[in-house]
Amino acid sequence: MxxxxxxxxxxxxxxxxxxxxxxxxxxxxxxxxxxxxxxxxxxxxxxxxxxxxxxxxxxxxxxxxxxxxxxxxxxxxxxxxxxxxxxxxxxxxxxxPTPEQLEAFREADERKASKKRAHVAARGEPTA
Structure with a gap:
């Protein structure tokens, strides 16, 4: 473009x-x-x-x-x-981005944050 x-x-x-x-x-x-x-x-x-x-x-x-x-x-x-x-x-x-793209970004960010929280919890580290 x-x-x-x-x-x-x-x-x-x-x-x-x-x-x-x-x-x-x-x-x-x-x-x-x-x-x-x-x-x-x-x-x-x-x-x-x-x-x-x-x-x-x-x-x-x-x-x-x-x-x-x-x-x-x-x-x-x-x-x-x-x-x-x-x-x-x-x-x-x-x-x-369009509203649909923004929603997809939010969902991807949440999945990434959730995965990070799970990784930190598995290692026994305190979460921020």
């Missing part, structure tokens, strides 16, 4: 004397991901659009020397984003 055809969002109208913050970029990112749903929103596209709309100050080089969002932007995003927004490591994209 490609979001290249999706219309980029512009940042909010600038307020004189106010600089954009990592929180502003994170809020924009959440809105942008929600806007392209049901398609994925690729990190590469996010980096390009953040650089265009907010400036290069919010972009850094990662350990592989690829352009990436600044760590404080990603931390603000992690705090702000709804739990439903998921990251796909393979495609390096964010996406919003």
């Amino acid at each position: 490609n979001d290249e055809n999706a219309e980029p969002l512009s940042p909010a109208e600038p307020v004189p004397g106010r600089e954009d913050t990592a929180d502003d970029v994170a809020a924009w990112l959440v809105e942008r991901i929600q806007r392209v749903t049901p398609h994925a929103f690729y990190a590469k596209t996010a980096v390009r659009e953040v650089e265009e709309d907010f400036g290069e100050d919010f972009i850094v080089a990662d350990r592989n020397d690829h352009a990436s969002l600044r760590p404080d932007v990603l931390a603000a995003f992690a705090e702000l984003k709804p739990a439903e927004i998921r990251w796909n490591t393979r495609s390096k994209s964010w996406w919003l």
Whole structure:
């Protein structure tokens, strides 16, 4: 799935004397991901659009020397984003699952947690 055809969002109208913050970029990112749903929103596209709309100050080089969002932007995003927004490591994209997919994730998480509790109990370790 490609979001290249999706219309980029512009940042909010600038307020004189106010600089954009990592929180502003994170809020924009959440809105942008929600806007392209049901398609994925690729990190590469996010980096390009953040650089265009907010400036290069919010972009850094990662350990592989690829352009990436600044760590404080990603931390603000992690705090702000709804739990439903998921990251796909393979495609390096964010996406919003359908209600059916969310239910399947919840069931899988519960099975995994139950299996872990059983394993811990079998070893005689206290549960947290």
